[in-house]
Amino acid sequence: MSELLKELPAVALRGITILPGMIAHFDISREKSIKAIETCMMEDNQIYLVTQRDMEEEDPDVNGLYKIGVIASIRQLIKLKDDVVRVLVEGKEKAELAYLNQDKGYLEAAVVPVEEKETEVSPEVEEAMLRAVQEAMIEYCKVNPKSGKELARQADGLNHLNTLMDLLGNNLPIFYEQKQKLLDASSLEERYGVLMNILLSETNILEIKNELQMKVKEQVDKNQKEYILREQMKVIRKELGEDNTESDSQRYLKQTEELNAPLQIKNRIRKEIERFKNIAGNASEGSVARGYIETLLALPWEKASKDNTDLDNAEFILNEDHYGLEKVKERVLEFLAVRNMTKKGESPILCLIGPPGTGKTSIARSVARALDKKYVRICLGGVRDEAEIRGHRRTYVGAMPGRIVEGIRQAGVKNPLILLDEIDKMSSDYKGDPSSAMLEVLDSEQNQRFMDHYVDLPVDLSEALFIATANDIGNIPRPLMDRMELIEVQSYTSNEKLHIAKEHLIGKQKEKNGLDADQISFSDRALMSLIEGYTKEAGVRNLERRIGELCRKAAREIYQKHKNAVKITETALEKYLGKRIFTTDMANTEDEIGIVRGLAWTSVGGDTLEIEVNIMPGKGEFLLTGKLGDVMKESAQAGISYIRSVSEQYQIENNFFKEHDIHIHIPEGAVPKDGPSAGITMAAAMLSAIIQKPVKADVAMTGEITLRGRVLPVGGLKEKLLAAKNAGIKTVCVPADNEKDVSEISQEIKRGLDIHFVSRMQDVLEIAFADGKEA
Template identity: 70%
Template sequence: MLDTEILKIPAVALRGMVILPGMIAHFDISRDRSIRAIEQCMMDSQKIFLSAQKNVEQEEPGADDVYHIGVIAEVKQVIKLQNNIVRILVEGIERAELSAFAQTDPYLLAEVVPCVLPEEGLSEETKAAMVRSVQETYSRYQTVNPRAGKELLRQIGTIQDLPKLMDQVANNLPVSYEEKQKILEAMTLTERYEVLMALLLKEIEITAIQNEFQSKVKERVDKNQKEYILREQMKLIREELGEDNTESDADEYQKALDALDADQEVKNRIKKEIDRFKSISANSSESAVTRGYIETLLELPWNKASEDNKDLANAERILEEDHYGLEKVKERMLEFLAVRNLTSKGESPIICLVGPPGTGKTSIARSVARALDKKYVRICLGGVRDEAEIRGHRKTYVGAMPGRLVNGLRSAGVKNPLMLLDEIDKMSSDYKGDTASALLEVLDSEQNHKFRDHYVELPIDLSEVLFIATANSMQGIPRPLLDRMELIEVTSYTENEKLHIAREHLLAKQTERNGLKEDQFKVSDGALAKIISGYTREAGVRGLERRIGEIARKAAREIYEGKSSTVDVTVRNLEKYLGKEKYSQDMRGETDEVGIVRGLAWTSVGGDTLEIEVNVMPGKGEFQLTGQLGDVMKESAQTGISYIRSVGGQYDIPAEFFQKNDIHIHIPEGAVPKDGPSAGITMATAMLSAITGTPVRADVAMTGEITLRGRVLPIGGLKEKLLAAKNAGVRTVCVPKKNEKDVEEISGEIKKGLEIVYVETMEQVLRVAFCEKKE
């Protein structure tokens, strides 16, 4: 209920604050109207009406721009400051309602009605309960916000008058002026109680949440501070112990990590390991393990690649310079470079060079690396039988290290080197794992972009590595591994090719290696040809190089001792340097003979001719094979005799002949193991010749497998076999019809002077081989 008495007193519109009854506060005023209102009230009763502005930015507020419920306050003190600012101290007396502004100039003169609290009929017990509830709630607030002060809590605990208590509590709450205005406008005790309690509980909750956040922030800051202090103490202790290099190592690793060009996943892993390294004692064995691991990761070329030389003409020139022949290999490498230039990247092929020892497989890989300007890494797999050699050891083992592939990348320093996997057919397996199976992932272009090494434990991209593998024989390479590689056969060199290689490469190389000059040491072409035919027997040129080196060393001694100023080696004086000839060519027979046929064989050092001899003698029908033959050749002999028995009638062989005679097949050079499917028609021809007494032409050689029905099946190694036939003086060679396409690929130099007869059946073979045609 409002009193009807209207008071006219000066008024000040407050910006951003509310004064409650019983509250003592000071504030600054600077607006002219407000200063004049203060001056007027000081001349009258020192009473002033204070009401909060609704919009704090408004400079000249009217009656509608301020809250109508305000407070009549007494001005206690006025202090004039600089810049026309006045600071006043006031005490709130009672609530009042603004009716209107009687004047707005030169100061605000308000018409106000003091507010009288309406009677609610609250019992003393209810008021006591309210008092106690407010005091307890404020006590909780003081618990979560100790800055409120214990003295104030004590004062509030002594106040039993409910209105006074609520005003005292409201005055000391750090809430916004809008919230305080709600308390000011609450006329009944119950309404004011509800507003105050809601504010108190809200403040308790906000303060509790704020304290929790502050506690977490403080804990984090304290932890960082603690770590810093402990780290500094550790640094000082290590300096005292002479171990101050640990921290500097970690700093160096961090600098290297910052400069590392790698994916974020890799960097995060290295950062984690560096942090672990910092916390490990320098004398701990784990420190050395972690140090090695970090250094390995930092040294790997994660995203570092070299730029390939795209000049096709330059690559061709280098390959021609370094190697004579090997046309297929050179052609394939130039194709790869052309594809790489067109696609700007292109998948690196996985090439396997298969051929006899000494044919230049390893050296051509080095030449390809030079032609493409790639880093060259050679990994020898001969005798490797531990899977960890490929995939690396797990870090849990003592002495763990990455696999050979990762070490190869580490030494190359780039992620796209040329990696030579030498002797891939010489790997073996044991209880430690299958090495060939470990290579399956490496040599699969669809999988090797995320190769996982057990030691590194991070995916490594091998897709840009140019893999070249070498092998002496395909038989030693497991089938799944063979399927992942592109095979290029490096065949034996002809004598002409060996002569070119010796003259253009080996002679100059050995002259320089033995300290001689070009004009001091010369070897004639005739002498080189004699060395090739009489002092070496091989598919490659390693033995040839050793023989030339042997001559060069003897020449160097002669020149050094002053016996001669120059050494010219010819056919005449070759024996002086190399001694007697070591090999003589197994030439064809001069006369046609019964039961003797010349066959052709492939060996690891090139082609060779085999003379197969058959004797027939009275006996009990026994069949004997000698000459250290393998299972395949024994089966071919059995097949041949079965075929002869089936066609015996065509050659007038009596039916009881095979029960009354023994047949003995022998291949000379019994100490040399012989096996393979290429001697079937040779043995059948020799047996039929011996049984029928028909001579076989001495100038014919043959190769091919036989079936029970007398069909001739294709074979391999034709280039080497034809070369051996030519060197032995053979004029006519019987070759399976299905090998015709292979013969077409052989150079004319080898085929020149040979009559090659393509055969499909034994009848065709016999027509060529027998001196007299059988009806």
């Protein structure tokens, strides 16, 4: 290696890398570098050029320089002013830096020439590399035509891989770090990989840069064109005396003077009109300002409709439109009476809660008709963006007022009836919680100055009458529910459905299907059979669909077979609608051991639930089947714990629960079941099976059980008692704490039922066991 070692003057280059075969010039000003150049000129005109790692370093040592540099010859030297020397050099060969001597007043480097490693590359592989480099160079020249044309001219006719790579390395406008990677490459394949990576990367960067420049140019050209055209239009309009901007602003000012609104609102509108006049030349800003002004002018700030104060008329309309719903009608009439007495009165915020199809939405429409109020329906189902309620801020593109303010604008008065439909179906996401925004809307203390983000002015909602509807009270947030007066709209009995069908649904469907009053008739038995056998719901929506289906079939017969009229009887139902769909699970005819009838509430009304228990020899396992929820499973566990605690009272052997398996099953296993209402039912069934005592077939029960055998209250009693009556149950056990709820249920439902109020499990067993005793 000592034979190859050369000691040459050296120059540390900043921000530039010289490659072999490259002719380049650079300026030097450091005293050491100038002295090294002078020494080189006096000796054999060979100098070692190596790039320093940190451009800012003034006096680098060996560690501050790259290991590979180039031995070059000086072709030209020009002295410039301020002691700066410009040097033109030609790179000859790569050399590795061994050590550095700084004792002579300049850098002297001991270097070893580096030959490229010879690797066995077949002619086919070398040709493939050459073509790949040529193709990459062509793509680069396409995206960089400015320097690419000259590069393509120099590369024309070069068919040797090494020569082409040298040319590209020397002429590509890349950073010195990338050129240093080319210099560091020790083999043909490595240099090829580095060069291809640089070429492809530069091509991609230039493509993106060109695309961005094109977009910016197009946008600038478009804006410039629009500006010129707009200025020309302004001049033309002025010449013709048709300046629309002036006419629009004058029209807005005139509307502002005529607007019935507080002075604060009018001043704000005038300010916006002045701003609109100043930015009229800008199409985008002008349209935003125009939309905002028109929204403010369209809002009914002080405009109100006069309510109908006739109580008798309101009562007549409510009774005409709806059968039943006494609580809702009573509350509306109370509100009207208070309004008439005080000449003012706060508008109540009512929330009608009940199953689907029970007339919650339609009663709001009837209330609006009874009071002569404008009616606005806002559906909140699926709303999850707070801006839907409060509006969007005007900084956003496409901003608009929230649904509440938009509803007020549509109504044209500040005291409409606003129906907030499906308030329990609101949800929330990262854009905010709409139910929190509704708190201000529905708070009588706050909604006098409701702030919509778009309007950005206080809007008075205190005179609007809000009626909300919901199916499930559990889905309404507690703070929101606290601001509303809850009115329960319960399931309809079969008799109520019969009246609704005769007084409302049949006439509505006759008109919808083009039938005269005497062209179709329904017998009462047919309607009752339709209600009980072809629909299973709490409301009357499906019943209306079935009546509509019968009307359509009748219309076809009348038109096609030239009949005068069609009479729908009980026997004709099967002909038109097919076999009966629903059958009532009737009470058992015989008293049985381990089988007890429970009562359940569902979204389509009440239902009976038969619970079966079997005792088998085993290892003390406790099985629950029938797709039960966690609450029902816990009720069963509480029931068995209660039975074990009183096992001595029923002469149950001490090792009975270790040697027997208990299996509780509730039929219809595919239907999910949950809730605490079946606690006493499961406990009674288990005890019956354990002590082999039959349970009365005509007894049903509902209630939650505790570990000590107390019976706790439950909900949905109207629907449950109705289901018991339809199933032929005679005796019903209800928690004693629910006595006040049962007293509010109509006699029509309670008639024929022997209702027992129970507070402890012993009371339940005395009624349920067939011998009339608990043990």
